[in-house]
């Protein structure tokens with residue numbers, strides 16, 4: 001009898017360890033390395049200063065443009081996430097609770113309408129509207145998220161017209177939507193935290209290609225392209241080789 005009991009005890013141990021393994025077959029949690037980036041984004045004065053610098057520069061650039069005549073209406077094109085709206089709270093919640101990012105978790109976040117304004121964005125956009133400049137948003141938020149986004153904008157006092165929201169339909173690239181806007185308006189500047197917010201050149205490129213293309217567009221930054229800092233996520237991260245450990249990608253001179 002004792003040996004039968006011992007057999008069942010061992011069998012239960014084996015089964016429970018097997019089920020444990022199946023749970024652990026998920027990819028290991030890999031977001032710990034983002035903690036520093038989130039802390040910098042949420043707590044550093046330097047982050048806020050860079051945002052103000054971007055929007056102050058844009059104001060100078062817009063004022064200069066307002067002295068010129070245009071045949072068509074002027075427009076400014078903004079990305080939304082981490083350009084106008086701060087979603088870091090959603091990502092920080094995921095990291096603290098050891099959750100991975102996915103579209104569903106982002107959808108839940110957008111529904112809360114809890115994003116805050118990126119420093120300087122609201123004041124600049126309100127100024128542009130007061131100078132009769134059309135404000136356009138090209139975002140890869142889903143088309144079904146327009147209402148939540150507009151309500152979030154409204155709560156923050158950021159101007160936005162429903163007809164000026166160009167959200168994701170088919171193509172993750174913003175090029176088609178950008179061309180559509182350029183057919184109607186003279187776009188003075190594009191605002192974004194991701195190089196794909198500015199030009200199709202940066203769509204689906206490797207890390208080295210992206211950097212070389214930035215060099216070839218050097219004159220456009222601060223002139224036509226206004227970049228907001230975002231160390232949290234972006235195409236820069238997707239462009240890294242998947243096969244290597246992140247620490248192996250660090251460059252040293254030693």
Ligand SMILES: [Mg+2]
Nearest residue numbers: 079081082193
């Ligand atoms: Mg963005």
